[in-house]
Amino acid sequence: MDFRFGADDEEFRAEARAWLSTHLTGEYADAGGGPGSEHEDAGVRLDWERELGAHGWIGLGWNAEYGNRRATLTQQVVWAEEYARARAPGRVGHIGENLLAPTLIAYGTDEQQARFLPGIARGEELWCQGYSEPGAGSDLAAVRTAAVRDGASYRVTGQKIWTSLAREAHWCFVLARTEPDSHRHHGLSFLLLPMDQPGRVEVRPIRQLTGTSEFNEVFFDGAEAVEVVGGEGDGWRVAMGLLALERGVSTLVQQIGFEEELAEVVRIAVDSGAAADPVLRDRLVRQWAELRTMRWNALRTLGRNDDPGAPSVAKLLWAGWHQRLGELAVQVRGAAAMAGPGPWSPEYELDPLQRLFLFSRADTIYGGADEIQRNIIAERVLGLPRELR
Numbered sequence: 001m002d003f004r005f006g007a008d009d010e011e012f013r014a015e016a017r018a019w020l021s022t023h024l025t026g027e028y029a030d031a032g033g034g035p036g037s038e039h040e041d042a043g044v045r046l047d048w049e050r051e052l053g054a055h056g057w058i059g060l061g062w063n064a065e066y067g068n069r070r071a072t073l074t075q076q077v078v079w080a081e082e083y084a085r086a087r088a089p090g091r092v093g094h095i096g097e098n099l100l101a102p103t104l105i106a107y108g109t110d111e112q113q114a115r116f117l118p119g120i121a122r123g124e125e126l127w128c129q130g131y132s133e134p135g136a137g138s139d140l141a142a143v144r145t146a147a148v149r150d151g152a153s154y155r156v157t158g159q160k161i162w163t164s165l166a167r168e169a170h171w172c173f174v175l176a177r178t179e180p181d182s183h184r185h186h187g188l189s190f191l192l193l194p195m196d197q198p199g200r201v202e203v204r205p206i207r208q209l210t211g212t213s214e215f216n217e218v219f220f221d222g223a224e225a226v227e228v229v230g231g232e233g234d235g236w237r238v239a240m241g242l243l244a245l246e247r248g249v250s251t252l253v254q255q256i257g258f259e260e261e262l263a264e265v266v267r268i269a270v271d272s273g274a275a276a277d278p279v280l281r282d283r284l285v286r287q288w289a290e291l292r293t294m295r296w297n298a299l300r301t302l303g304r305n306d307d308p309g310a311p312s313v314a315k316l317l318w319a320g321w322h323q324r325l326g327e328l329a330v331q332v333r334g335a336a337a338m339a340g341p342g343p344w345s346p347e348y349e350l351d352p353l354q355r356l357f358l359f360s361r362a363d364t365i366y367g368g369a370d371e372i373q374r375n376i377i378a379e380r381v382l383g384l385p386r387e388l389r
Contacts, residue, residue, distance in 0.1 A: 005074060012075045016082040023051060024088055033090020034257070035359065039212045042168060045089045046126075053123030058097055062105065066121040077252055084256030092168055096120040096127035100173055103242045107190075107230040115227075116171075116192070130160040130174035130193070130218060131239070139372075140175065140239065141185040147176035147225060149232075154178065154191055154225040159217065162366060166203045166216040169195050174225060175239050178232055188235035191225035200224070209358045210350055243311065243368075251298045251314050255291060258318070261325060261356060262287055268353075269332040283328060290321050309381035312373035319363040319370065326360035329353040 005013070028048050032040035052058050053067070060071035060079060071079065091097075101120050104113050119125030136142035145158025156176055166172070172193050179187030195201055200223040205213035230238040266284055269275040275284065294317050301310040330337040330353075337354065350358065364370045378384040 005078065008072075009074050009078050012071065013078045013082060016079045017086075019055065019057070020082060020086040020088060023055070024086055028089060031089035033092070035090075035214070038090065038164065038214045041089065042092070045092045046168065048089045049091070049093045049123035049126070051123070052093075053121055056121075058093065058123055059101060059117070059121045062101065062117065062121070066118045068121045080253040081256055084253050092165060093120065093123055093126055095129055095165060095169075096125065096171075099129065099242055100127050103173075103190075103238060104229065106241055107238045112192075112227055112229065125171060126165065126169045127171045127173065128163050128166045128169035128195070128218075130163060130172045130176075132162045133159055134161055141188075141236070143175055143177060143188065145174065145176045145220065146180065147174075147178045147189060147191060149178070150224070152226075154189075154228070156191065156193060156220045156223045156225050159219050161217050162206075162215045163203075163218045164215055166195070166218050167205070171195060172218070173229075173242075174220075175235050176225075178228075178235075182233075185236035187233055188239070189232050190229045190235040190238040192227040192229065193220075193223055193225040197223050209361065210355050214359075251318065252295065254318065255295055255298070258291055258322060258325070261329075261353075262291060264353065265325065265329050265332055268329075272332060272334070274332040274334070280328075280331065283324075287321065287325055287328065290317075294318060294321065309377045312368070312376045315368060316370060316373050316377075319367075322363050323360045326357035330357050 027041075027044050028051070030041075031044040031048065033042075033045050049058075056067055056069040057079065059066060059068035060076045061073065062068055064070045097120055101117055104116060108116075116125070120127070130145075131140060131143075133143055133145060136144065143158075145156065145160065147154040147156045154176070156174060158176065160172075160174070163172075172195055174191045174193050175188055176191055177187055178189040182188070193201075195203075200221050202219040202221075204217045204219070206215045206217060207213050208215070262284075265287075266275070269280065269284060275281050294314075297317065298314060301314070333353070337357070375387055379386050
């Protein structure tokens with residue numbers, strides 16, 4: 001396959017690079033965020049989201065009727081790569097842009113698209129995902145959160161967990177059981193619920209091993225959901241369609257960050273002399289080669305919707321790779337990897353590579369555990385017998 005970008009793509013790259021160099025200044029240039037660092041610079045990143053929206057950089061793949069720019073699939077990749085290389089702030093609107101919006105375009109009504117897509121495109125309405133529950137994480141069909149019809153809306157009661165950006169979000173898309181006696185993936189609905197409902201929606205941060213709170217618990221006590229996407233009882237189909245969107249562009253962007261982390265680990269290994277160890281040097285080379293393979297695999301599957309195993313393969317590849325990189329980051333630093341910033345620090349704070357090691361422990365669990373991904377590949381791609389329950 002030819003993995004090169006065309007002339008139009010490179011012209012788009014120059015435009016993206018020029019815009020970022022002009023606008024990514026001041027406090028925007030210093031803002032953090034992203035996986036493992038969602039606690040950083042929340043206010044600045046909210047402002048940055050609106051800056052992106054005002055200039056049409058949100059929703060590049062949509063029809064150009066919401067203030068967004070038009071862009072081909074490869075141009076979306078170009079933008080995402082340049083954004084990552086510029087070390088722009090971690091996006092707080094990515095759940096709305098990359099998960100909910102394509103789902104509404106695929107399954108929502110014209111009225112739902114007209115209501116919700118413009119706010120996402122402007123960077124003004126942020127979303128979180130209400131999928132996992134205690135006892136229903138990777139086994140999503142076991143959700144127990146219930147929703148009862150109340151006129152034109154629904155009343156939702158239950159608990160969700162591991163909810164990223166719940167404190168910042170204005171809205172949540174919730175998978176809930178709308179048929180009380182239904183079982184497994186039957187009787188579920190995909191609901192849209194405003195988060196600003198005092199006494200009915202409560203968000204509790206979950207303190208993690210890193211000392212930060214990337215995720216949250218969310219409790220619903222008769223909270224009102226105002227829309228159902230895809231029709232009542234058809235939530236499983238919509239939810240699975242959404243999960244299939246976690247491929248391609250987002251995977252390629254993620255790899256830019258991985259590239260920078262690997263470069264830092266290699267630099268430390270060379271400077272410290274650890275790279276002289278042939279075993280460790282072999283591991284570093286393997287990390288580099290595997291990262292290149294992940295990129296080619298992502299480009300190969302980009303835009304394909306006929307491969308049910310592609311998202312699971314991508315998840316298995318990057319999760320294990322990133323976890324091994326975290327282990328290498330500790331190994332090349334030796335005893336220094338165990339030390340904090342010093343007694344002058346009023347509060348213990350991990351450095352980026354320490355955070356990489358600790359946070360990557362969860363890579364093979366969140367977003368669908370490795371065991372679940374292997375089952376999907378075995379059953380849906382290879383046609384092996386289904387796992388006994």
